Amino acid sequence: DVKVTQSSRYLVKRTGEKVFLECVQDMDHENMFWYRQDPGLGLRLIYFSYDVKMKEKGDIPEGYSVSREKKERFSLILESASTNQTSMYLCASSLDEGAIFTDTQYFGPGTRLTVL
Amino acid sequence: TQLLEQSPQFLSIQEGENLTVYCNSSSVFSSLQWYRQEPGEGPVLLVTVVTGGEVKKLKRLTFQFGDARKDSSLHITAAQPGDTGLYLCAGTLSSNYQLIWGAGTKLIIKP
Numbered sequence: 001d002v003k004v005t006q007s008s009r010y011l012v013k014r015t016g017e018k019v020f021l022e023c024v025q026d027m028d029h030e031n032m033f034w035y036r037q038d039p040g041l042g043l044r045l046i047y048f049s050y051d052v053k054m055k056e057k058g059d060i061p062e063g064y065s066v067s068r069e070k071k072e073r074f075s076l077i078l079e080s081a082s083t084n085q086t087s088m089y090l091c092a093s094s095l096d097e098g099a100i101f102t103d104t105q106y107f108g109p110g111t112r113l114t115v116l
Numbered sequence: 117t118q119l120l121e122q123s124p125q126f127l128s129i130q131e132g133e134n135l136t137v138y139c140n141s142s143s144v145f146s147s148l149q150w151y152r153q154e155p156g157e158g159p160v161l162l163v164t165v166v167t168g169g170e171v172k173k174l175k176r177l178t179f180q181f182g183d184a185r186k187d188s189s190l191h192i193t194a195a196q197p198g199d200t201g202l203y204l205c206a207g208t209l210s211s212n213y214q215l216i217w218g219a220g221t222k223l224i225i226k227p
């Protein structure tokens with residue numbers, strides 16, 4: 001079974017703090033993704049990575065950065081947290097079978113981040 | 117602009133009833149996926165449909181991809197409390213292979 005784990009289920013931070021969200025997958029998947037999920041908006045892609053040290057912007061990268069130093073780990077960084085970044089953050093991974101966005105994505109349980 | 121519209125947004129029915137939820141767009145998709153997300157968990161893939169008109173069955177769940185590959189439906193027969201969850205559709209655009217997510221249908225099945 002594929003397992004995607006996220007470092008925290010719940011996180012509360014203050015405006016202006018630097019926030020690190022960690023994601024680890026144990027199935028040697030090439031592709032990893034970070035989404036945020038907000039009611040009524042569905043999942044929105046923040047960043048994705050198709051290989052170690054490679055990263056691509058998604059639909060809403062502003063205010064975020066990512067790091068992928070090892071294949072199994074993909075970190076999302078909020079450089080200076082703001083209240084509008086309060087959301088559910090979901091990490092996913094997929095095996096590279098040719099088309100990054102049609103491959104089955106396996107999701108972690110999510111981190112609910114509140115920025116006060 | 118939401119490219120994938122899911123309806124209804126919320127549905128609460130009694131155990132044993134049938135239901136259909138919809139995923140509609142004006143865009144053409146090369147494939148479409150349905151996920152279920154339970155509270156406190158990430159989405160889990162249920163099915164992928166790739167051919168216009170395709171019908172796939174997963175026990176009491178029937179998924180259909182529209183002939184023009186612009187829409188899809190999920191029909192549940194004899195719903196059970198275990199079907200409760202958020203049902204999300206996600207489509208890969210034929211034009212640029214971007215993955216687009218719907219906002220989801222929140223389904224509650226009451227015992």
